[in-house]
Amino acid sequence: MNTRTLALGLGAIALSFAATGCAKDDTSSTTESGIQLVKEGVLTICTHLPYEPFEFTEGGEVVGFDPAVLEIAADNEGLDTEVIDVAWETITTGEALNSGQCDVAAGAMTINPEREAVMDFTDPYFTATQALMTKTGAGITSLEDLAGKKVAVQDGTTGADYVRENAPKNTEVVSYEDSSLMQQAVLTGRADAGVNDNGLLNYFVSENPEVEVVTEFETGEEYGFSVKKDSNDELLAAINDGIASDEYDAVYEEWFGTAPPS
Secondary structure, eight states: OOOEEEEOTHHHHHHHHHHHHSOOOOOOEEOTTOOEESBTTEEEEEEOSOBTTTBEEETTEEESHHHHHHHHHHHHTTOEEEEEEOOHHHHHTSHHHHTTSOSEEOSSOBOOHHHHTTEEEOSOOEEEEEEEEEETTOOOOSGGGGTTSEEEEETTOHHHHHHHHHSOTTOEEEEESSHHHHHHHHHTTSSSEEEEEHHHHHHHHHHOTTEEEEEEEEEEEEEOOEEETTTOHHHHHHHHHHHTSHHHHHHHHHHHSSOOOO
C-alpha cells in the first residue's frame, strides 16, 4: 500500500540547515525502471500549501488532486510518497528540484516557456482558466469594473500576471504569499475582488457562499508536474503513463465530480 507523509515548517527548515551546515548521508537511488530518486523507495513531492482542491492538509496528511494523480505512478512503481511544503518560488525556478529536495514538483503549476527553460514537464494533466471572485452581489462582473478598486492575487502566479497586464491602470493589486491569504482577503472585505485559477476559486466558493466567481478568462493554461531538467526521463514517462490511465479518470471524477474533458 502506498503511504504518504508530510514534512512541514520546522522540519523543512531543519532539512535546509542539514544540507548547508554539514555533510548529509546520500539516500538517493535508482529504481529498476531507471527512475532516479532522492530517497530510496519513496517518490518525494515538493509543493506549496495550501491550494485546494489540488493540495492541502487534512488530518495531518497532504491530500488533493495532485498527490492523488502522482500516487498512480508511485503505486505502479511500488513506491511510497512523501510531500514536502516549500516556498513557491523554489518550485517555479527549479531550485527545489536542482537542490535535491524532491523528485517531482506539483502545485497546479501552469506550463510556460520560462518554467520549461529550467524544468522538464509532464504531459498536461489539467486545463485551467483565470477566474474573478468577489463578495456575493458586489456588482463587479469584469476586469473593467476593477478601476479604482483593490484586487487580491497570489505571488508568482499567472493570475497575478494576468491582472497586472489587463486590469485598468488605477487598479490596486495586492499580492499575497499563498492562495489561502488571497481568498481570505476577498472573503473578509480587505480586497474588492481576487483573481486566481478557476479550479481553486470554484472550490472555495462552493464552501463559502459569501463569495462568488463572476467571470472567467480563457488563458489557454495547462498544468504539468515537473522534474529536474534533462535528468529524469523515466520518471516523466511513469507519470505520463499515470495521466493517460483509467485511474486518472477516476481520480479526476473523485475530486471534481465529473469526468475529465476529452
